[in-house]
Amino acid sequence: MAPHNLTSNGNASIVPCENGFLDSSSLINSEKAVKEIVEQPLVEGIEDHLIEFSEAMRTVGKALRRAAEGKASAQAEASEWKRKYELERERNLQLENKVLTSVEHNGNCTEKKVENSEQHLKLMNGTNQKSQLYRGKNGIYSHEVLRDREQNSYSNVHSKLIRKASFKLHWSCNGEKNDQHKHDIVSFDKGNISTAERSSKQICLKWESPPQTVLIITKPNSSSVKVICAEMVRWLREKHLNIYVEPRVRTELVAESSYYNFVQTWKIEDGISLLHEKVDFVVTLGGDGTVLWAASMFKGPVPPIVPFSLGSLGFMTPFYSEKYKECLKSILQGPISITLRHRLQCHVIREAAKTEYETEEPILVLNEVTIDRGISSFLTNLECYCDNSFVTCVQGDGLILSTTSGSTAYSLAAGGSMVHPQVPGILFTPICPHSLSFRPLILPEYVTLRIQVPFNSRGHAWASFDGKDRKQLAPGDALVISMSIWPVPTACEGDSTNDFLHSIHHGLHWNLRKTQAFDGPREAI
Numbered sequence: 001m002a003p004h005n006l007t008s009n010g011n012a013s014i015v016p017c018e019n020g021f022l023d024s025s026s027l028i029n030s031e032k033a034v035k036e037i038v039e040q041p042l043v044e045g046i047e048d049h050l051i052e053f054s055e056a057m058r059t060v061g062k063a064l065r066r067a068a069e070g071k072a073s074a075q076a077e078a079s080e081w082k083r084k085y086e087l088e089r090e091r092n093l094q095l096e097n098k099v100l101t102s103v104e105h106n107g108n109c110t111e112k113k114v115e116n117s118e119q120h121l122k123l124m125n126g127t128n129q130k131s132q133l134y135r136g137k138n139g140i141y142s143h144e145v146l147r148d149r150e151q152n153s154y155s156n157v158h159s160k161l162i163r164k165a166s167f168k169l170h171w172s173c174n175g176e177k178n179d180q181h182k183h184d185i186v187s188f189d190k191g192n193i194s195t196a197e198r199s200s201k202q203i204c205l206k207w208e209s210p211p212q213t214v215l216i217i218t219k220p221n222s223s224s225v226k227v228i229c230a231e232m233v234r235w236l237r238e239k240h241l242n243i244y245v246e247p248r249v250r251t252e253l254v255a256e257s258s259y260y261n262f263v264q265t266w267k268i269e270d271g272i273s274l275l276h277e278k279v280d281f282v283v284t285l286g287g288d289g290t291v292l293w294a295a296s297m298f299k300g301p302v303p304p305i306v307p308f309s310l311g312s313l314g315f316m317t318p319f320y321s322e323k324y325k326e327c328l329k330s331i332l333q334g335p336i337s338i339t340l341r342h343r344l345q346c347h348v349i350r351e352a353a354k355t356e357y358e359t360e361e362p363i364l365v366l367n368e369v370t371i372d373r374g375i376s377s378f379l380t381n382l383e384c385y386c387d388n389s390f391v392t393c394v395q396g397d398g399l400i401l402s403t404t405s406g407s408t409a410y411s412l413a414a415g416g417s418m419v420h421p422q423v424p425g426i427l428f429t430p431i432c433p434h435s436l437s438f439r440p441l442i443l444p445e446y447v448t449l450r451i452q453v454p455f456n457s458r459g460h461a462w463a464s465f466d467g468k469d470r471k472q473l474a475p476g477d478a479l480v481i482s483m484s485i486w487p488v489p490t491a492c493e494g495d496s497t498n499d500f501l502h503s504i505h506h507g508l509h510w511n512l513r514k515t516q517a518f519d520g521p522r523e524a525i
């Protein structure tokens with residue numbers, strides 16, 4: 001129940017604000033009420049406990065005043081910060097305007113880019129941050145004004161302003177385009193708890209300006225992939241796109257013909273960290289492993305990925321490579337239905353680390369992180385905590401913490417459920433548990449999990465990330481896992497649900513059974 005406020009006439013009223021705080025006037029009123037009670041002349045022979053009561057009320061009165069004062073000072077501070085923020089925003093917008101105008105005068109940018117920049121500024125409408133996503137009234141906008149900082153010998157865009165294509169995300173509803181992004185909001189209007197209508201379904205990406213730069217990632221050592229890649233590069237070049245490939249692929253292409261000299265790449269690992277700033281979308285040519293590889297190249301935001309199937313299974317690769325021209329035409333034109341695939345952020349915390357924050361570089365996984373016994377012949381012994389609540393102790397071959405995208409991979413093989421990739425959750429799937437009652441769990445996406453190798457463990461454990469980068473975990477070491485804020489947007493062939501069902505039908509032959517014949521024994525009617 002909400003606290004009641006005593007008034008001088010003895011009536012009680014409930015006065016919490018919407019935000020859960022008491023408002024300052026009601027605090028002052030309640031303080032007055034307390035004062036009135038306290039200041040009433042004491043009747044002779046008053047009991048000791050009444051004196052105690054009045055002392056207590058005095059303390060309450062003081063506390064209420066302090067709360068009101070605290071709130072007023074917090075409000076003043078907030079308005080000061082708001083004012084500073086407005087000033088900063090104004091200044092940055094002016095700076096941005098100046099840079100763009102000087103670029104226009106120097107002729108360093110194409111006409112198209114300058115046109116776009118004005119459009120961008122309008123769209124940015126008061127946002128000063130060089131951030132990846134701008135939340136608009138009717139969806140999410142993405143804009144970037146970037147300076148090419150990389151000294152890349154293959155790049156012909158030195159020190160120029162380059163601009164990523166701008167796009168907008170829509171949430172469409174029952175097949176119709178609906179610009180309203182509906183959040184999952186819990187309301188408690190008049191004390192009735194309800195959630196907002198759940199009509200936000202398929203996410204659509206619409207280009208606001210044409211995409212100009214594409215990154216092609218290919219599965220190595222495959223001649224069919226090499227052929228398609230070379231063809232695709234030529235085709236994209238005709239469409240005037242800037243093309244990036246991995247250093248290995250550029251070497252292969254240039255060895256084939258000097259025609260491919262225009263293809264750009266990066267020289268050192270550092271170049272990869274800037275890719276998301278340059279690339280409008282990524283094409284993968286391979287199987288699911290190539291999509292995992294492409295995702296792992298982006299430690300932060302990931303551009304939309306268009307995965308072409310050149311592997312055996314292809315859960316995440318809905319596009320047919322033979323039809324790449326039609327597919328890419330429709331991708332370049334948009335809008336594109338996308339699946340936002342969540343990733344898990346994994347921190348290894350060594351026992352030797354002095355603080356919780358002294359962790360190794362976090363690793364992002366699109367499928368799963370697995371903690372297993374490696375080559376050890378002992379049972380793994382893993383203590384699992386979820387937001388500091390003890391979950392269980394895993395004794396068996398290991399544990400898989402999987403995203404819903406990874407639910408059809410290793411987790412499925414270990415008995416986990418298949419989950420639609422848009423369901424926000426973390427799968428907790430044991431590997432060969434030595435207990436009959438250990439069933440897999442699906443936990444909500446907002447929890448933080450901590451998997452601890454106990455000090456009394458007989459052996460080490462091993463963590464692997466999307467099947468790669470194995471790391472040894474010694475007794476006392478822990479792995480902390482939470483949902484990353486950087487999902488992997490993958491383009492859909494149909495829509496998210498259609499693609500998911502298609503992949504489990506065709507990839508796994510899910511529930512494939514000959515239909516029972518009509519003739520035979522029947523129920524008596």
Ligand SMILES: NC(=O)c1ccc[n+]([C@@H]2O[C@H](COP(=O)([O-])OP(=O)(O)OC[C@H]3O[C@@H](n4cnc5c(N)ncnc54)[C@H](O)[C@@H]3O)[C@@H](O)[C@H]2O)c1
Binds near residue numbers: 467
């Ligand atoms: N017992 C198992 O099923 C098992 C064992 C180890 C690893 N894996 C999976 O392999 C993944 C690594 O894939 P890779 O291609 O780099 O290695 P890989 O070449 O060994 O291929 C593993 C297989 O898993 C499939 N796969 C990958 N991601 C999938 C997904 N999200 N849904 C359905 N199938 C998927 C691939 O198509 C491939 O056929 C790991 O993330 C793990 O999920 C599975």
Ligand SMILES: Nc1ncnc2c1ncn2[C@@H]1O[C@H](COP(=O)(O)OP(=O)(O)OP(=O)(O)O)[C@@H](O)[C@H]1O
Binds near residue numbers: 289293310314
């Ligand atoms: N660009 C890349 N650079 C290095 N390794 C890669 C690259 N792309 C994919 N790989 C690795 O190559 C392996 C095979 O890739 P992928 O899964 O795409 O092909 P596949 O095995 O033929 O397909 P499927 O998994 O559908 O059978 C994976 O282990 C993956 O990590």
